Amino acid sequence: MNTSDLTEATALDEQDCADGNYSPDSPCFGGKAAGRPRAADKEARREALLHTAGRLFLEKGYSKVSLEMIAREAHVAVRTIYVKFGGKAGLLNAVIADGRARFFGSMESMETDTRPMEVILGDFSLRFLELVSMPTFCNLHRMVAAEARTTPELAETFYQAGPQRTRDELSRFFARPDIKAQLRSEVRPEVLPVFLLNCIMGDHMARLLFPRDEAPPLDELRARAAEGLDLFLRGVKR
DSSP: OOHHHHHHHHHHHHHHHHHTOOOTTSTTOOSTTTOSOOHHHHHHHHHHHHHHHHHHHHHHOGGGOOHHHHHHHHTOOHHHHHHHHSSHHHHHHHHHHHHHHHHHTTSOOTTTOOSOHHHHHHHHHHHHHHHHHSHHHHHHHHHHHHHTTTOHHHHHHHHHHTHHHHHHHHHHHHTSHHHHTTBOTTSOGGGHHHHHHHHHHTTHHHHTTSOOSSOOOHHHHHHHHHHHHHHHHHHHBO
């Protein structure tokens, strides 16, 4: 955060105080009524902020949403967003990362999971398809595609928070000695994550052209995940 950004944020914080729009962790909150916020309260405010930011990004488009707009709707100080997330790109990163974590958070780390390879990848494949089939994810993907050329930071943030993180996790999984021993040696390690994701997703990118209001039924996703994983394993297993 540079000096000009801090000055602007501080001025907006002061205006928030004057207007009565502040949160307990705002610089204008004196702390006389509530004291130090509890961890649960902080997490609840964080989730509310991310929810508000995500909704505004999808409704108006990333480039048309300002931090001031997010701060006022979420009832937080602009400076709080800068301090916690580093700016708008960092806030979007957190929105995407949190959404992804909700799908994979209950799944054991692929680097340490001792189940058979087919079972681990089956669990991952279904969760991944559920994630990318959500209407909100599809809307996010279309927004990124529409604004990527004029807002490079949007495309870079989306890629690092979503696709890059997924590929890195899969790369570490396929690099495990016990997993690597089950794969064809002539298949380049760097193509394994891409190959798996393409097999699972199928024509998902084409489906983005025809948005649907609801995600496909779980049985349909389960069948698609199993079919794509079978295709992948047939191509890479020894």
